[in-house]
């Protein structure tokens with residue numbers, strides 16, 4: 357629970373051009389389409405400031421010379437890799453990076469970092485990644501970008517797993533804010549069997565994730581499909597048990613539930629304030 361964890365709040369300096377949620381929310385009455393579009397892009401920029409603040413602080417607090425680092429996927433990790441590349445260059449650090457996706461591999465290469473893999477480095481000093489939702493016990497939903505399987509393997513291989521996110525991802529319980537469902541990676545042959553089993557034995561619906569710019573389903577970096585399971589959000593769910601039930605269905609490769617894996621979370625807010633939650 358958040359009450360039992362170690363909380364730290366600090367503030368990183370932000371560029372003076374930064375705008376706050378309150379300034380974008382004040383810009384009403386009866387906004388034109390252009391005003392609405394501007395407010396939306398302002399809001400997105402504010403969220404990005406929170407992600408950047410969290411990512412920079414996590415890299416500054418945790419990375420040291422010689423580290424073997426798992427690199428997560430998504431939009432927040434982009435800022436972490438940017439800061440990591442700066443530190444490697446300025447401090448002449450020698451680190452090796454293991455990616456969790458095609459995107460992460462490209463990020464590592466394009467930032468001039470040393471690319472490794474789990475065959476060369478099967479024990480990692482640290483893994484850093486984003487999350488779609490974080491509950492009060494630091495359990496996570498991941499996989500909004502379809503990368504949860506490699507992300508979970510890399511996090512498991514790491515001595516410390518650090519999560520970076522903007523503060524909109526902080527929830528009391530999983531499903532409180534994340535409404536698009538728990539991502540579950542399945543073998544192609546099994547997607548209808550797994551869907552039917554989840555819907556009959558658990559609750560809710562498990563929908564095949566459909567691609568936006570391709571006909572048909574999203575295909576993961578591992579050649580599999582994704583079911584997004586929309587469950588009834590409740591405070592008292594035993595997520596470890598739910599994960600076990602899902603993993604026991606033949607054809608399920610991995611779920612986006614990360615239970616009891618997180619060492620520390622950094623939540624960044626648009627004004628640069630950072631809430632750090634450490635497990636004691």
Ligand SMILES: O=C[C@H](O)[C@H](O)[C@H](O)COP(=O)(O)O
Nearest residue numbers: 430431432486499501502503
């Ligand atoms: O599959 C994607 C990953 O689990 C991401 O780490 C997660 O969706 C969070 O992404 P973002 O940093 O873009 O919020």
